Amino acid sequence: MEFLLVQTLNGISYGLLLFMLSSGLTLVFSLMGVLNFAHASFYMLGAYFAYQVSTTIGFWPALAIAPVLVGAIGMLVERWGLRTVHRYGHVAELLFTFGLAYLIEEAVHLVWGRSSVEYRVPPDLDGPLFTIFTSQYPIYRGFMMLVSVAMLVSIWLVLTRTRIGLVIQAALTHPQTVEALGHNVPRVFMLVFGGGAALAGLAGVIGGNAFVTEPGMAAAVGPIIFVIVVVGGMGSLAGAFIASLLIGCMQTFAVSLDWSLAGITIAQAAPVLPYLLMVLLLIFRPKGLMGTREG
Amino acid sequence: MTYQPLNLGRWILWGTTALVFIAAPQVFSSSFALTMMTQMGTMIIFALSYNMLLGQGGMLSFGHAVYSGLGAYITVHALNLVGKGALSIALPLLPLIGGLAGLAFGVLFGYVTTRRAGTTFALISLGVGEMVFACVLMFPGFFGGEAGVSTNRVVGQPFLGISFGPAIQVYYLVAAWCLACMAAMFALTQTPLGRMANAVRDNPERAEFVGYNTQHVRFLQLVLSSFFAGVSGALSCVNFEIVSSENVSAIRSGGVLLATFIGGVPFFFGPIVGAVVYIFFVVALSGFTKAWLLYLGLFFLMMVLYAPGGIASLILMQLPVIRARRFGELAWPYCLAAVAALVAMCGLIGIVEMVYRLSDVSGGTQMNLAGLGFDARSAPPWIAFGALLGAGLAALRYTTRLVDACWDAIQTDLLAKQP
Numbered sequence: 047m048e049f050l051l052v053q054t055l056n057g058i059s060y061g062l063l064l065f066m067l068s069s070g071l072t073l074v075f076s077l078m079g080v081l082n083f084a085h086a087s088f089y090m091l092g093a094y095f096a097y098q099v100s101t102t103i104g105f106w107p108a109l110a111i112a113p114v115l116v117g118a119i120g121m122l123v124e125r126w127g128l129r130t131v132h133r134y135g136h137v138a139e140l141l142f143t144f145g146l147a148y149l150i151e152e153a154v155h156l157v158w159g160r161s162s163v164e165y166r167v168p169p170d171l172d173g174p175l176f177t178i179f180t181s182q183y184p185i186y187r188g189f190m191m192l193v194s195v196a197m198l199v200s201i202w203l204v205l206t207r208t209r210i211g212l213v214i215q216a217a218l219t220h221p222q223t224v225e226a227l228g229h230n231v232p233r234v235f236m237l238v239f240g241g242g243a244a245l246a247g248l249a250g251v252i253g254g255n256a257f258v259t260e261p262g263m264a265a266a267v268g269p270i271i272f273v274i275v276v277v278g279g280m281g282s283l284a285g286a287f288i289a290s291l292l293i294g295c296m297q298t299f300a301v302s303l304d305w306s307l308a309g310i311t312i313a314q315a316a317p318v319l320p321y322l323l324m325v326l327l328l329i330f331r332p333k334g335l336m337g338t339r340e341g
Numbered sequence: 342m343t344y345q346p347l348n349l350g351r352w353i354l355w356g357t358t359a360l361v362f363i364a365a366p367q368v369f370s371s372s373f374a375l376t377m378m379t380q381m382g383t384m385i386i387f388a389l390s391y392n393m394l395l396g397q398g399g400m401l402s403f404g405h406a407v408y409s410g411l412g413a414y415i416t417v418h419a420l421n422l423v424g425k426g427a428l429s430i431a432l433p434l435l436p437l438i439g440g441l442a443g444l445a446f447g448v449l450f451g452y453v454t455t456r457r458a459g460t461t462f463a464l465i466s467l468g469v470g471e472m473v474f475a476c477v478l479m480f481p482g483f484f485g486g487e488a489g490v491s492t493n494r495v496v497g498q499p500f501l502g503i504s505f506g507p508a509i510q511v512y513y514l515v516a517a518w519c520l521a522c523m524a525a526m527f528a529l530t531q532t533p534l535g536r537m538a539n540a541v542r543d544n545p546e547r548a549e550f551v552g553y554n555t556q557h558v559r560f561l562q563l564v565l566s567s568f569f570a571g572v573s574g575a576l577s578c579v580n581f582e583i584v585s586s587e588n589v590s591a592i593r594s595g596g597v598l599l600a601t602f603i604g605g606v607p608f609f610f611g612p613i614v615g616a617v618v619y620i621f622f623v624v625a626l627s628g629f630t631k632a633w634l635l636y637l638g639l640f641f642l643m644m645v646l647y648a649p650g651g652i653a654s655l656i657l658m659q660l661p662v663i664r665a666r667r668f669g670e671l672a673w674p675y676c677l678a679a680v681a682a683l684v685a686m687c688g689l690i691g692i693v694e695m696v697y698r699l700s701d702v703s704g705g706t707q708m709n710l711a712g713l714g715f716d717a718r719s720a721p722p723w724i725a726f727g728a729l730l731g732a733g734l735a736a737l738r739y740t741t742r743l744v745d746a747c748w749d750a751i752q753t754d755l756l757a758k759q760p
Binding site: 137141144272322324332 | 456459461465475479591598599634696
């Protein structure tokens, strides 16, 4: 019972972090048709920027500064890169972000070296939050959940309750009409791309010290968020939410179980599970969980 | 039967290619050049097989190393069995085993991946690639874990004095297979399947109206492509005598995508150029600088932004101009642009190398670049390289406009002359 409760809480906090990543990816994909391969790289940049800022002025300023920086980089990338390749089609855009992911990883090697950096949980948030039966639940996990939920609620409010949110929603389905009504759709694209990058950056700030900040972190989390987007259904935010929680819980439970099957424990098989889920889903429900399009 | 005249140009082209393959080790005879050329041969097969998907079938795959890597694993076990005497097969025929293994895995995974096209195909191929990579680490008994499986390619008695021990014999083995695979893959583009793959790439809806199942066409194309990928994996196994998890990793899959795109996706010979350039970057440049991956990534991004047809398209674009005897007008602007690009590159390389030196100070900050010694911590080199970069970029902006103007003038003239 205790095990179940603690693992569920851990799974949900990891799942929420994954959703912060996959929501930006999904929004950008459904708005611009661009699958941003460099999305996980923005997550990594967020973690490294936060590390750099927190060593000089502290964690709390980093929580605000790092996502803004990453968002600004995202906007620059959209304005000076993606918009140029847009005329060559979606494959060229995908390849551009793929090359960008290479470049960002190498730039991180260049500036911060090849081994992990010491990006620690701030002392204010270090320690137990509450005790379930005998095990203590860390404050930082609770803080992660709080930030993610606050972020989700504010995205939802922006998308449904503000003017710019309505323009974004309209541009999702009818970009020409929105443009005809006098809105600058390319600028909306730039804002959304930057916003998605900033979300990934924020996830990096709070995920970087909960896990490890190293140059391989983008390559480790990137495929997982793509799996989430496919499993949830391409372009569906609700689907991405369900799939994030599902995969978050699945991963956390799998690594801590030691039931074995044919000589392999579930913990050993954990890295394969998300991909296996994706393959099975594609065979039996090609649209994904909440997807609407089949193609 | 229709009368088909002998296509002389094509025979000359293939004949020259074969001659180049035969003569290359005589011209570049150092052992470094030989290992590089052997790797180029395997990479050419791999990149061409990848282009069967991306260029001819319109399938952007992020997991192509799965087929070459698994083919290599099967080959390494077959070679070890031959070494123990449990299996009897001549070494030159081993790539066939690798190819068949690749084909079998192509049938298995292709059934899942080719159900969808476009972006979703790209994502699923990535997922399958990651799945196989995780599985390879999960079963250390067969795949040898992190260290991989090693082997010895010198097995059995030498035949006609050929033992495949010396590197030159391996080079000729790779060259022979490379030529055969190139010819086979070119022949495949001329078959009805090759043509249908193009149709499915360009307009799947119409292809379905003509009566073809697009999923089936994609599946067949992927299966054939994974055969050739398996052959290249087997050859690299024979060459390196070791197969590890790196062979199926996302790094390999990304590498073949980079090589193919840099060479030129729309043309059959594009990936050949790309493979040569890519191996040059990987093998030769990595010996000089730790930042080679950064340069490769930048080069790739430049190609995506400004030359989406790759190097091959840049070469082919010049042909009509040369044929019209107008290349002389372009020569001067090209030279100027090249000089500007060179200046910008010098500045960039200097700055990148200095940043690298500062990020790893264990070797000291004193550095030596092209005969110039300086301290990476002092200001003058930063100012000098920054100025070079800025001046180069500004000049590049001006000279590319010059090239554009000249190019446009020639193109309008050529168009006007057309009947």
